[in-house]
Amino acid sequence: xxxxxxxxxxxxxxxxxxxxxxxxxxxxxxxxxxxxxxxxxxxxxxxxxxxxxxxxxxxxxxxxxxxxxxxxxxxxxxxxxxxxxxxxxxxxxxxxxxxxxxxxxxxxxxxxxxxxxxxxxxxxxxxxxxxxxxxxxxxxxxxxxxxxxxxxxxxxxx
Numbered sequence: 001x002x003x004x005x006x007x008x009x010x011x012x013x014x015x016x017x018x019x020x021x022x023x024x025x026x027x028x029x030x031x032x033x034x035x036x037x038x039x040x041x042x043x044x045x046x047x048x049x050x051x052x053x054x055x056x057x058x059x060x061x062x063x064x065x066x067x068x069x070x071x072x073x074x075x076x077x078x079x080x081x082x083x084x085x086x087x088x089x090x091x092x093x094x095x096x097x098x099x100x101x102x103x104x105x106x107x108x109x110x111x112x113x114x115x116x117x118x119x120x121x122x123x124x125x126x127x128x129x130x131x132x133x134x135x136x137x138x139x140x141x142x143x144x145x146x147x148x149x150x151x152x153x154x155x156x157x158x
Contacts, residue, residue, distance in 0.1 A: 068111030
């Protein structure tokens with residue numbers, strides 16, 4: 001395992017067993033309470049180069065996640081789109097949560113995928129390369145595009 005390129009809020013991050021993080025990782029927990037876990041990563045996950053995961057409220061990732069390179073997972077933004085906020089530099093805007101992110105087990109995120117705040121991705125889902133996920137993705141689904149839309153979905157497999 002490589003050391004992260006950028007790590008903030010280490011005490012608010014829980015990492016499972018047998019996880020691999022390739023170089024260039026940015027892992028940021030913008031902690032308000034140092035005893036609260038903001039980022040939870042399951043077991044047997046592989047994050048390819050240049051993954052960026054940033055949480056203010058909660059990001060929960062299940063077991064066996066596979067990512068491509070340059071994946072971005074966030075539950076937050078720099079301020080709002082209020083006119084008063086837009087007049088300020090993004091650097092001066094408060095980092096605020098836009099909703100928790102939950103990613104199930106056995107999920108595959110292609111290269112350059114962005115998972116936006118407030119999203120749930122179900123077990124066994126696949127997100128195609130270069131997709132921006134702005135709506136929930138059901139289990140056993142394939143989603144792709146910008147914004148991502150469901151292009152294939154299976155009913156529960158027995």
